[in-house]
Amino acid sequence: MIKKFFILAGLTAIAGLSAQKTHTVVKGDTPYNIAKRYAMTVDDLVKLNPSSKDGKVSVGDILVINRSAATAVSTPQKAVSSAAKLGKIILKPKQTIYGITKQYQISETELRTLNPELDSHLKIGDEVTLPLANIQKFGDAQQGAVAVAEPAKTVSQPDPEPEKTPAAVTVAANDENAYTVQPKDNYYKLSRKFNLNQKELFALNPGLEEKGLQPGDVIQVKGMGSSEQEKSEVQTTAVSQSASAPTYSTTSVADDYVTYTVQAGDTVFGILNKFGITLDDLLSLNPNLSQGLKSGMVLKIKKLDSAYVKKSGNALNVVIMLPFGFDSNDSKYRTLSLDFLAGAKLAIEQNTKSGKSLDVKIIDAGNEKSFINSLTQINRDNTDLIIGPFFKSNVLQVLDYVKSSKIPVVAPFANSEDLWSYQNLIIIETSDFVYADRIVKEVKDAFSDQKIYIVADADQTYAKYLETNLKKNLKNANIILVKSAADIQPDQNMMTGKPAPVIAILANKNDDAGDAFANRMIALSKEVDGLKSFSMYYSPMFEKKIDELSQSNLVYIMDRKIDTDGVFEKQILEAYKKKYCKTPSKYAVIGFDVVNDMLSRENKKGEIFKQMNKVQTQLATKFEFEKTKNGAYVNKGYRVIRLIPN
Secondary structure, three states, X not given: OHHHEEOOOOOOOOOOOOOEEEEEOOOOOOHHHHHHHOOOOHHXXXXXXXXXXXXXXXXXXXXXXXXXXHHHHHOOOOOEOOOOEEEEEEOOOOOOHHHHHHHHXXXXXXXXXXXXXHHHOOOOOOEEEEEHHHHHHHOOOOOOOEEEEEEOOOEOOOOOOOOOOHHHOOOOOOOOOEEEOOOOXXXXXXXXXHOOOHHXXXXXXXXXXXXXXXXXXXXXXXXXXXXXXXXXXXXXXXXXXXXXXXXXXXXXXEOOEEEEXXXXXXXXXXXXXXXXXXXXXXXXXXXHHHHOOOOOOEXXXXXXXXXXOOOOOXXXXXXXXXXXXXXXXXXXXXXXXXXXXXXXXXXXXXXXXXXXXXXXXXXXXXXXXXXXXHHHHOOOOOOOEEEOOOOHHHHHHHHHHOOOOOOOEEEOOOOOHHHOOOOOEEEOOOOHHHHHHHHHHHHHHHOXXXXXXXXXXXXXXXXXXXXXXXXXXXXXXXXXXXXXXXXXXXXXXXXXOOEOOEEEEEXXXXXXXXXXXXXXXXXXXXXXXXXXXXXXXOOHHHXXXXXXXXXXXXXXXXXXXXXXXOHHHHHHHHHHHHHHOOOOOHHHHHHHHHXXXXXXXXXXXXXXXXXXXXXXXXXXXXXXXXXXXXXXXXXXXXXXXXXXXX
């Protein structure tokens, strides 16, 4: 049953049948232009793909294209005249291969023939070769066309090659860094095979995130380095949602500076506004910026304030503050604390076995009223790291207590913007707004004029946030906020008489709401073709009814998920069971993940903040920290779960 879902963003199952080919729908596709592309009639396309009868296809849908059509479209077409001149354009932000072919009326095959290394040269400021006549006819004044004196070589569509079996397709012979995508390949399989994560794969292959893995495409799989450290991290970070959400930053710390890696679409003004700095400051730290802003550039942003420095001794002195409530006779959070501590102890043992010298002190934080008394147990002159407390009010008290010594403080559960101004604070919990941003991206990719329902909670904060941002990203979107999943009612398609497909989004973390949403999606999937559902939150029902919910194409966000097939995960689960004779509870997992991640970032000098740019996945939690504009480090890691229809 577990095989029915995948914990990877952008995963697409592709069936490679010997008697037919497939086409994956991209943004802008319609049954008409797909049929035209493959020299088919719309009727032929509909016969092969009954779900396209309503005149609509959705981004990511896989359509069957018969072999004769594929052969017809592959026959030699008109060639670029050998006397034609070539020109070059300078890539602007957000330009893609698909966009270039559309704007300049050139096929992708012709484009790639003129630009053999197109995939590895698709950054802002790069040059792309095109027929000069196309540039002059379809270009714009800002595109920066440059004429090339020599005539173009003849470019024609190649004859179709015989279809290959998966075993016959291998790494491109002339490039050891390239790989030809196979049917049934996915990001997880490639990350394992080539020891790189999804973020690195997208960086090596601009446009891949938008296009997705297509059988037969040649992609780059090396070139970003493959140190032993990187390899080991890949092995211990399987099945994580790698970072491509718009909310992610590439801010990190290096050489005592906050640094930022320029992304496609960035502008100098946007960077100044993002970090609250002046142009003079930016130019003084980055003289090369005067030559232009390019994607991939690493900019120094500002000098770091003086951080914590270890006072004395070889051992790292760690304090863990948990609300046991023994001193205050308040047992409300005692079970939670004991579970957290069980996981933390295992993490401490793992780190001491690897040679790390630790001196760990466990403090009973009592309850919120008696907490002030526990602060006196912290030695401000010789504590290198504080993990806890749990509650925001207590975190603020600890930060105030250690403000002169700037001891790093880890907040396992508290996360609000008023905490972001503390530069010695590390916030573990990912904000729900990050989840909402990811759902917006997922819906944007799937949207094809469907009505959108959002199931809101009582205060509607996240539902309204979703509504606002979806309207910014989608044209003429019809969005309806409802209180219950039962209120999701598809319209009738006027042409077919059948219920029209809709998009449903759950923005309520209540388990009862999750159950109701799951049951409603199961019921609707039996009535409506093309139903697409999304949830900001995990509900236990999602795992109980995987088969049924997969028919609604459910995509949901999880803050934590254990990959029980992972080598590292198996080792930790076995060690926990051996130590405690049971499997870890939710808070035992959190205790292990938080403590293990923090200790793994510490060096002998206690300089934890110099290691915060590492992306790491522990037993269940992904840690990807972003330094906020005000100073705190906030985790932006999460998992995307996709249920794929049978």
